[in-house]
């Protein structure tokens with residue numbers, strides 16, 4: 033069967049770039065939306081032109097021109113949206129709802145992957161304010177997809193290594209601490225850390241797979257299911273240097289939410305659910321779910337001790 037044609041929306045972004053590369057590597061005719069809103073963002077444009085040089089097709093469109101989105105969608109079989117939601121000024125929700133409308137009108141899409149790639153928002157009905165906005169928005173997009181009967185796969189990719197492993201789960205930094213590391217509680221809550229390239233590989237594997245149709249695909253490669261303490265120990269082993277460990281109780285952590293600004297409050301909420309409540313690993317995958325490393329055992333995913341070497 034011919035390889036499905038893939039359109040990536042958000043192709044210049046952190047995970048979007050990796051998904052384009054994985055799509056090209058897997059032999060899919062790969063299309064990338066070039067939004068006219070890019071304007072003078074020379075970085076984004078040059079990234080798009082480099083993908084054209086690697087064999088991707090650029091499709092011009094605008095989120096202010098519904099017809100252009102419909103025309104773009106009509107050229108492909110699968111649409112993957114990777115537009116980030118953590119940068120609140122991005123109007124991510126409105127843009128994704130416009131994309132859903134275009135996919136609904138085009139009528140030809142065999143699989144749509146909305147911009148998920150993190151915590152499963154369906155598990156987060158009791159999430160703390162204001163961080164819950166991240167999950168509520170994703171659920172709004174899901175409801176629009178399902179109301180339009182658009183075939184979908186939701187990717188719950190858990191923790192990007194770049195946001196959570198490299199910094200040993202510390203906030204407000206992307207680099208490992210040099211002398212002391214803050215530990216959430218006693219650091220024994222399990223989280224799941226992913227090499228971002230593996231997130232892209234698993235995502236592309238899932239788009240033509242009947243067993244992920246209208247399912248959530250959870251990325252839980254067993255060797256990357258680690259407590260914060262295990263992560264810190266891997267880093268100490270790599271550097272040969274012990275870190276001073278300072279434990280923060282759940283109460284003290286939560287009390288920080290009060291005085292913080294909005295963006296900080298959102299992040300604190302996310303970290304609380306991940307590292308105190310264990311929201312990534314405190315539930316079993318049900319019949320509406322599948323686990324990527326079991327479905328695709330041929331993927332030799334990067335273990336975290338390998339991933340951490342770039343920070344040495």
Ligand code: GNU
Pocket residue numbers: 118149150151152166190191192195196199202203204205206298299302303306
């Ligand atoms: C956390 C962040 C890291 C923010 C998810 C401020 C949604 C998810 C694991 O909001 O994108 O220090 O799944 O000081 O579904 C933010 C996002 C990252 C936190 C990462 C998040 C994870 C949101 C910070 C910080 C590293």
